[in-house]
Amino acid sequence: MGKLRFTQIYLATLGLSAFAMLLNIELSNVAGIAALAIAVVILGLPHGALDFAVAKSLNYVTGVRTACSFLAIYTAVAGASIVFWIALPGTALSLFLGISIFHFAADWRTTMPLYARICLSAMLLCGPSIVNSAVVLTLFTALFVSSDVAAWIIQAMQMIFAAAFLGFLYFVIAAVASKNIKSGWQVTEWIALVTSSIVLTPLLHFALYFCVLHSPKHLFDVSQMLRVSLVKVIVISLPFVFLTLLFAWVLFETGASDALDTDLLRWIFIGLFGLTMSHMLLIHLWHRA
Ligand SMILES: CC1=C(/C=C/C(C)=C/C=C/C(C)=C/C=O)C(C)(C)CCC1
Numbered sequence: 110m111g112k113l114r115f116t117q118i119y120l121a122t123l124g125l126s127a128f129a130m131l132l133n134i135e136l137s138n139v140a141g142i143a144a145l146a147i148a149v150v151i152l153g154l155p156h157g158a159l160d161f162a163v164a165k166s167l168n169y170v171t172g173v174r175t176a177c178s179f180l181a182i183y184t185a186v187a188g189a190s191i192v193f194w195i196a197l198p199g200t201a202l203s204l205f206l207g208i209s210i211f212h213f214a215a216d217w218r219t220t221m222p223l224y225a226r227i228c229l230s231a232m233l234l235c236g237p238s239i240v241n242s243a244v245v246l247t248l249f250t251a252l253f254v255s256s257d258v259a260a261w262i263i264q265a266m267q268m269i270f271a272a273a274f275l276g277f278l279y280f281v282i283a284a285v286a287s288k289n290i291k292s293g294w295q296v297t298e299w300i301a302l303v304t305s306s307i308v309l310t311p312l313l314h315f316a317l318y319f320c321v322l323h324s325p326k327h328l329f330d331v332s333q334m335l336r337v338s339l340v341k342v343i344v345i346s347l348p349f350v351f352l353t354l355l356f357a358w359v360l361f362e363t364g365a366s367d368a369l370d371t372d373l374l375r376w377i378f379i380g381l382f383g384l385t386m387s388h389m390l391l392i393h394l395w396h397r398a
């Protein structure tokens with residue numbers, strides 16, 4: 110049981126999505142991005158909204174004063190990151206991809222050596238650049254990156270994917286040779302992730318991984334650390350989910366300028382960048398503790 114359940118739920122959702130794609134059941138651009146926004150809010154946001162609880166259990170927050178400092182630093186980092194993206198989108202995107210590879214790699218920290226999980230995480234983030242490079246180019250330019258720089262980043266992603274593939278192949282061969290693979294589900298999850306990153310449309314692939322695998326695994330980890338149920342963990346996250354939404358809504362009202370889908374896409378990814386800079390740092394400190 111435990112985290113295996115999430116692997117199975119992820120595989121089932123992925124299978125259904127692939128089936129829908131085969132049947133040509135696809136959402137329009139606006140509907141697709143709106144669905145991504147809703148999924149990120151319902152399934153993705155709570156995992157970041159638990160950062161306050163994580164900070165409390167790490168004793169970074171012990172009273173009202175430290176709580177205010179924590180929230181102030183967290184919001185300042187998020188705000189500064191968003192300003193940084195607007196000023197230097199290409200640099201910010203590259204940094205975001207690099208740090209995200211490191212952050213997502215932690216999903217497999219109990220089952221794989223560091224190099225192998227970095228390779229898997231790099232593949233799942235860089236896979237969309239292989240077949241769907243044109244889509245990724247459109248997405249990156251919608252995020253304010255110039256097409257020259259976006260094309261350059263996509264080439265780098267393709268090279269990183271190739272290197273990560275070789276590294277991961279080495280890990281799989283070594284694991285099979287030493288009979289070190291404990292569960293067939295694990296192998297299925299790796300193959301599914303890599304295939305999904307190459308084959309599915311980039312946003313669908315990302316939404317499925319982020320909302321149905323990364324976020325639930327993290328919610329589960331936090332529920333174990335706090336020794337409370339999964340439902341309780343979600344309840345704990347709710348005030349911060351609403352606070353973030355309120356903030357996002359105010360910003361959206363003042364800053365929205367383009368077509369709805371482009372604006373939503375910008376707020377999802379640039380907002381994610383801002384929020385995840387603090388989130389990734391905090392979770393890194395937690396996993397190291
Ligand atoms: C922008 C963009 C991508 C990268 C997304 C990233 C890097 C998300 C990171 C989220 C994090 C770190 C959440 C933390 O919990 C893809 C999927 C490559 C392709 C489509 C456009």
Ligand SMILES: [Fe+2]
Nearest residue numbers: 156212327388
């Ligand atoms: Fe995360």
